[in-house]
Amino acid sequence: MAAITNITNLTVKPPRRIPYLEILRVVILILLGAMFVLPFLWMVSTSFKETGQAYRFPPEFIPQPFTVKNYLNLWGGPIPFDRFYMNTIIIVILSEIGTLTSCTLVAYSFARLKWWGRDVWFVVLLATMMLPFQVVMIPVYIIFRTLGWLDTLLPLIVPTFFGNPFYIFLLRQFFLSIPRDLEDAARVDGAGSFRILWQIFLPLSKPVLLTVAMFTFVGHWNDFLGPLLYLSSVDNMTISVGLAMFQGRGGSNWPALMSAATLATVPILIIFTLFQKYFVKGIVLTGMKG
């Protein structure tokens, strides 16, 4: 290794050239960056316009006049965005509780407890990751219909208490990396499995738990097919189905629609900015699509 560096140091340095490649890279970066950011700016810009202002050509990027009317109209109007927000927040909070509790218990069982058939069940768990929801969508719908849960939030919350294969997998992999010595010491002191999970595993697993929490948040905030199947009355709708209904009715009142779309994306933007690295970790570990 040392010999190689010596040789490269000895070779004659080429004359300084203009770093075309670096310049090209920066230009492409800026162009692509604009492509990725402009739609968001356009959304926010439109949301502060009067209805007719959206149809001016060429378009104004900074609206003149500037109105917040569209946002005010979303509250308590015929399309009750406040209700949509509340419903979505209820679903997200209860899903977080359901997902985090069930997934840690199951992941601990797969990572540390010994039981008959465990490894076979783990393969089954991995296999269910490949099964698209659409394949079982109709029977699952019928289950909730039979239970009389249609048009309630229950079908969107209760299943989260039964674990999610992706998150169980993610947590199990992390639990496997926790040294056994810690646990053995606790066992000698008389701690049971539940206490070991609670007092040793969970405090050590904060990063991966946050990753799961982030994915759960975004997944349920953006979920559309579930609410579309189960919810029918306006008062029970989530932001996603509410917005879909709004666009069906409101047709082409773009400023109103864009203010609703802005409100639907802002919480995700905030969560993303705060916890970016946990998203990154989760995606890299599971290869999951956001």
Next chain:
Amino acid sequence: MSSGLQTYNTTTTLQPVAQVPRWQQAIRKNLPGYLFAAPWLIGFFVFTLGPFIASLFLSLQQWDMLTPMKYVGLRNFERMLQDNLFWHSLRVTLLYTVFAVPLQLAMALLLAVLVNGQGAVKLFFRAVFFLPSVTAGVAVAVLWRWLFNPEFGLINFLLDQINITGPPWLSSPYWALPAVIVMSLWGVGSTMLIYLASLQAIPDYLYEAAEIDGANVLDKFRFVTLPMMSSTIFFTLVIGIIGSFQIFTQIYILTNGGPENATLFYVLYLYQKAFRGFEMGLASAMAWVLFLIVLALTMIQLKLAGRWVYYEAEEA
């Protein structure tokens, strides 16, 4: 007397311990594991395996959810195969897959290469490229409908600036599918992250060796980067194909299958059959076809991945 009692006691207390029935021992050993795994095990039977089998059962019935079920054998599958729209929806989905997935992967790879490395600027752009994939959903689809607006949308305005008359996009049967593909390129952020991790795992000495051999930037990309990323690219390819067979939300909002069924994706048609036409049997048959397609893709992935793709040993 007292010693005799003691002997008696020891024998009675020792014996049951030594002779606990095997099934009791087995339960004691296995119970905690099963209890901890119970949420998922129960969920697996109730929300996955049960519905999975029920879906096969339903595919042999005629049922509108109101009148009683009627067994019809393979009639649903026959009707499906004779249905032009079924084939049309498969064709639309395939056409999209063939164009969108390679473009998405190429875009993701380009972005990953551009933001690979250290520095605040690259970190910033990484976040910029990743963000749209987190916000995916109804709001984004509504936003893109506005961007694609033929007269007042941002896209045609920008095209106008460089003297191109933009197409009518979503209202044209020819341009609707390309519009969906363009929009999908905006959401490649998570694939970019997977590629970025893969790029960073390539050891530097391979590039150094290539440089010594006189490789230029393109050579290095072609002969070091691409081969080293083959497993990742293959993985994202299969995941991408599977994903495009499940596209629903964007289409429901953007076009709802139109115009003239130009964007009637497979799952959208399935949804319409089930929850608009209430043909639960036929829709279940379609769901099973979807399952078989995904299963086949997964099998190909597992088979090929082991054969020609280079995997590095997993870290502990």
